Amino acid sequence: MREITYRQALNEALAEELERDPNVFLMGEEVAEYQGAYKVSHGLLERFGPRRIIDTPISENGFAGLGVGAAMVGLRPIIEFMTFSFSLVAFDQVVNNAPNMYTMSGGQFNIPIVFRGPNGPAHQLGATHSHATENFYASVPGLKVCAPATPRDAKGLLKTAVRDNNPVLVLEAELLYSSKGMVEPPDEELLIPLGKAEVKREGSDVSVICYSQTVPLALKVAAQLEDEDISAEVVDLRSIKPLDEKAIFDSVAKTHRVVVVEQDHPFCGVGAEVCYRIQKNIFDQLDAPIMRVSQEDVPMPYNERLEHAVLPNAEKLLTAVKQVCYA
Amino acid sequence: MTAMQPVEQRDEVEMLSLMLLIRRFEERASQQYQAQKIGGFCHLYIGQEAVVAGAVAAVRDDDYIITAYRDHAHALARGTSANACMAELFGKETGCSRGLGGSMHFFDKQHHMYGGHAIVAAHVPLAVGLAFAIKYRGEDRVTLCFFGDGAINQGAFHEALNLAALYKLPVVFICENNLFAMGTSVKRSTSLKQIVDRAEGYDIPGEIVDGMNFREVRDKIAEVVDSIRKEPHPAFLEARTYRYRGHSMSDPASYRTKEELEKYRLDDPITRLRAQLTREGKLTNEQFDRLDKQAKETVMAAVKFAENSPEPPLDKLYDYTYADGAVEPGVPAAPERPEGGPRATPKQPADRAAATEDRR
């Protein structure tokens, strides 16, 4: 194991998959000559050439659709959105074409495509550039959605996504790109299955269910809670869809108290689905109502203080945990 | 790769019988729709037959074809059986999309028919992707992308044309200009004097063809495709045509005059090709009648086939949402193949083989 950044981990995943399979190509705005808007594709143009690392004009609908078409005849495109906020311009391709084709063609055309890029609020980018899109996309049958929080998960999930025979969204996070973590050496194949959560920290009093940017937040708060004699278990979903119900239920059966901390909006958010499944399947295990911590239900303000107030943050999470623990 | 078949060798009488098959198929579909055997939306191609017939006569069987929702003819022209097409309209398991697609979503992988797409212009980027794959693999195939006059004002269309021109991709954009998008005439939707001028904005060579004239469509597409095979590039054709029926089954088409319709009826593409062939001594009246009778019989048999086919079973409802399988860990990908890299393992119910048999 060695320590690398989330950005490097993604870069390694891309390079390894491009190396392994000549049908894989990377396409998006600024992925080639500029080396990636967030430098995730750094060095790939030099290594794989312009046939496989392809700069596009600012045409998300166009190049997302190009990817779907190429996937119909067996190529395995990786389409980078500069951020998932811009994927909204390609919503029709991601929602109508990629996941519907397999059904509409009676199973003749599956679409092995990856849509990837940073997702969720970054820092003071304002309303148009701060969208957390996971709940929109996870509600679409035919799509798979993952949102890795650590370099290791980022690498392993992206590689798995490229090999999957369906459209997979890999939701990265701008604020995580420079974060570091331990990852297997490059000569060791690292594949992390979709639909498998991971307990990032064991605990016995409360389950904090999180993903992507809320994982470091949950870990920070869990450490703080230790001082107050509350033992929090941090369950990182890693994949939003498919959802690892078993991991959630196992943790809840152990702690009997739950807080879901998510980076999307509260209305129809990921946490709503998680809550529904817990109460439906293991209602008797609960010792307290489930709490959710999410963004506030407003468009993202630019002002830093207000932005902080909108985002799920440590104060809110601490309060929620204490509430479910009746502490 | 099969060598380019010289265009003249595609038997024109055979293409006339294709046009007859399309016409009779659509008429019968209309009748079955009225009898409520067919659900949803249903858009007929009657009047436009020369466009798709001319196009398929000009290309190879392994070239790619993709179109919008007025797609029955494109599947038939590609070689999808009338049985599979009618069964799809009936929502039956033996349909070309197993009854899961319906009128607007015909697919036939074996015949390189890539749909059947019902969001106006959303398939134009897909066509560019098909062409991208052709060039990526260094093949000499061509993609034919059909769409209506209503599609040319969509963002997806513009983005796709720019990408095709930028990357010099082998795709022919064929605008089937039937003068109307539902009830909106081109005059009321488009700022240009002629649609073909859209291509100029992207430095794509464009031409107008008489879409009621089979030979003109065929020869123009053959010429363009020949040039593309030598050196990949996009091209644009505006085929001027007319639909004799309403936009869909529910449309009485009151936005156009009887006189206009009559004018185009007199220019019927089937009558035209028939007259050309008769004049040249290549077709007798008896032959024509025989071809027409054959077309009608094929379509009647297709109705029977569709009627007797099973519904898609309820217990397979979840089978076509996600494809199984993935590349196995540690197994290097197969080298680039014409049909692409690792495919999904299709779910193969025991009765699938039989259904496939019936389709052909």
Ligand SMILES: Cc1ncc(C[n+]2csc(CCOP(=O)(O)OP(=O)(O)O)c2C)c(N)n1
């Ligand atoms: C994005 C989108 N908007 C609207 C529609 C509804 N609609 C279906 S067909 C059509 C007219 C399209 O006309 P045209 O492209 O000329 O094709 P034609 O029907 O003449 O073959 C419209 C508006 C749609 N299917 N998709």
Ligand SMILES: [Mg+2]
């Ligand atoms: Mg039209």
